[in-house]
Amino acid sequence: MDELPASRMARERKAALLQRMRGVSAMEGRAGLSAGAQDRPVPRFEDLPEYRQIRMQELAGELVxxxxxxxxxxxxxxxxxxxxxxxxxxxxxxYDYLGANRHPSVHARVRDALDRYGLSASASRVVAGERPVHRELEARLADTYGVEDAVVFVSGYLTNVTTLGTILGPEDLVIHDEFIHNSALAGIKLSGAARRFFRHNDTAHLEELLLDFSGKFRRILVIVEGVYSMDGDLADLPRLVELRTRYGFWLMVDEAHALGVLGPGGRGTHEHFGMDPACVDIWMGTLSKTTSSCGGYIAGSEALTTILKGAAGGFVYSVGLAPALAAGALASLDLLALExxxxxxxxxxxxxxxxxxxxxxxxxxxxxxxxxxxxxxxxxxxxxxxxxxxxxxxxxxxxxxxxxxxxxxxxxxxxxxxxxxxxxxxxxxxxxxxxxxxxxxxxxxxxxxxxxxxxxxxxxx
Missing domain, CATH: 3.90.1150.10 (Aspartate Aminotransferase, domain 1)
Structure with missing residues (x-):
């Protein structure tokens, strides 16, 4: 039976729409394939320098x-x-800084969440993975930092990568401490932003860079860590906030090893220095240390979290944090407050x-x-x-x-x-x-x- 005219027209419109979405004509696509068609050897992973570096270390150990x-x-x-x-x-x-990983009250909350919600959120939170415990945890994190809102992700590493990849672009500049975590470097690379580093904890060097680059980029972001994970020293938050006021950059502080550690109540770097947490634009942290779970978070303004929940690929296109893990992190924060x-x-x-x-x-x-x-x-x-x-x-x-x-x-x-x-x-x-x-x-x-x-x-x- 011949195809009905209406069906044929719908099919043609769909094909034309797909071609426009791809941004290339069928003829151009075929021409490109023909031009690139030739026999080439498949690259070997064994030839990558990263593999050879690891093998050299292994062989050195074997020799001795x-x-x-x-x-x-x-x-x-x-x-x-x-x-x-x-x-x-x-x-x-x-990383279990406060002993929450095996605490009975934490385990009880995890078991309750597991019984109620199951093992997985089973979908992106945007689609069907939202559970009440997610917003409870985000509200508690926002309260911990004294800011408007927070958003949690399924991975601490992903938190840095997707946040920086979302809020920055090629017209922006990131200036970071030379000892910053690899996840931040990966996020900067994804964003396409320009990158410069300042000598570790050397705010005088940071100011030199700010003097050189202020006005030359759309936005500048400065990234530091509250407690540096390799060396165990602290960022000079008072001096950084002073520079932020003068030069008008965004300030981001990685709290992975500071939450539960710094300040009388373990609220982190801002409590340690007795500073208004609103002086920092982006508080970032992980849920795998003090909160004995897995994942990461961003705490800051409502506008920031709205952007991330609507546009960050690592949130929109990733499964929601497992409800049991969210409950464990929430129970750990309760333990921090109670003890x-x-x-x-x-x-x-x-x-x-x-x-x-x-x-x-x-x-x-x-x-x-x-x-x-x-x-x-x-x-x-x-x-x-x-x-x-x-x-x-x-x-x-x-x-x-x-x-x-x-x-x-x-x-x-x-x-x-x-x-x-x-x-x-x-x-x-x-x-x-x-x-x-x-x-x-x-x-x-x-x-x-x-x-x-x-x-x-x-x-x-």
């Missing part, structure tokens, strides 16, 4: 018979203590660890003894060996090595929690100093490896 310290499997929920390979050991590799003594214990433990480490001659870098205390070892291979030696002695702490930090700045990164006790801290610091001293005495490190051996192993000869 050092086990890979990463991806250690924990047999229980890790806190101040954990179980690895059937052994109960002290744990300094957990501020946890913040005080964390503060005391961090100060004790830092003081003992310095007394033992360990290099703690820039740390101010809040939630993160690095012990800088220098040599990447030595840092890996020290981590393994500590594990054998009953302490779990992970190394941070090149390329995450520059070669010569490799370290062990100790995360301090409110649940560590004084004996754990004293024993761990003494053990770290003794084992590191042994490695220094034996001159153990990368200089013990012949680079030609690694090259031969990489080439298979």
């Amino acid at each position: 018979k050092i086990d890979n310290p990463f991806y250690r499997t924990h047999d229980i929920g890790a806190g101040a203590r954990t179980e690895i390979g059937g052994r109960s050991i002290a744990n300094f590799a957990s 501020p003594e946890r913040v005080a214990r964390l503060r005391n433990n961090g100060r004790l660890f830092l003081d003992l480490a310095r007394q033992a001659g360990l290099d703690t870098g820039l740390s101010e003894g809040h939630s993160v205390v690095p012990v800088i070892v220098g040599d990447s291979l030595r840092a890996v060996r020290l981590s393994n030696d500590l594990l054998a002695a009953g302490v779990n702490v992970l190394p941070i090595i090149h390329p995450a930090v520059p070669e010569g700045q490799a370290r062990l990164r100790f995360f301090i929690t409110s649940e560590h006790d004084e004996d754990q801290i004293r024993e761990t610091v003494a053990l770290t100093a003794r084992l590191l001293g042994d490695l220094v005495r034996d001159n153990f490190g990368l200089n013990a490896i012949d680079p030609t051996q690694i090259a031969r192993l990489l080439s298979g000869t």
